[in-house]
Amino acid sequence: MGNYKSRPTQTCTDEWKKKVSESYTIITERLEDDLLIKEKELTELKHVFSSDEAFGKVNLNYRTETGLSLLHLCCICEGNKSHIRTLMLKGLRPSRLTRNGFTALHLAAYKDNAELLTALLHSGADIQQVGYGALTALHIATIAGHHEMLFHSQLVL
Template identity: 80%
Template sequence: MGNYKSRPTQTCSDEWKKKVSESYAIIIERLEDDLQIKENEFQELRHIFGSDEAFSEVSLNYRTERGLSLLHLCCACGGNKSHIRALMLKGLRPSRLTRNGFPALHLAVYKDSLELITSLLHSGADVQQAGYGGLTALHIAAIAGHPEVSLASLKSEEKNVTRLF
């Protein structure tokens, strides 16, 4: 008891919390970096996802500088479940990663779009796919603080597990 003044001011749990907080900040920074879209591109994408005629004319090979495909952009710019279905039927893979290492499902989870998440999962997106840092959609939901999305991804994982047995 005599050496209480020489003890460190931070405990191991404080250090661990600091490290976890720093890593969460990096993950969120990378997600936000992927979601930064130039204003003129953003307006064009709003037009594309707002009009069925414009949506049908868009090139499936379109990619932004940050590596976002139309499926990623649909999750980031207000697409809907019919857009998701149409893009996946035309051959866009939900497993394709952005330059920062996130699939479309992770972006939909981060944006808290339950409609797009369920559409992606019903269309074949893998809820257990790991993105940047080995994080799954459930991790992203927890980091972003979206409990409804966490429950949806857990229910989807439960269905996948029961299919295995």
């Protein structure tokens, strides 16, 4: 039967849990990295999304150093569903990935913003689009602990 002392102290389940926890940490770090915006840019973006006049003058081709489009930034910087619809009508693609591999839908799910999530889905964002690690926005909502978001997105569909 073998020497019981030669068995590993950790079970396969413990090892698996450790690996899953490590991967969740990496995913969260990548999401948080996408959310980091320079203070000056953040101030300007909050102004853009708080004023219809400023929003009307915004450069649609604007990208941050990390590859965030205005659609991504709308999900981060207090945009609203009207902004989402306008940006998508003007041709911004909801499928565009940041350099870390996330869509605007992923970021809305991570930020727990049901209004923007609904607006993105109604405007044509794909709930099944995968990003970094082959994760969908629903995976991101689960990792972030936003279980109400999961229920809400099912109602939208």
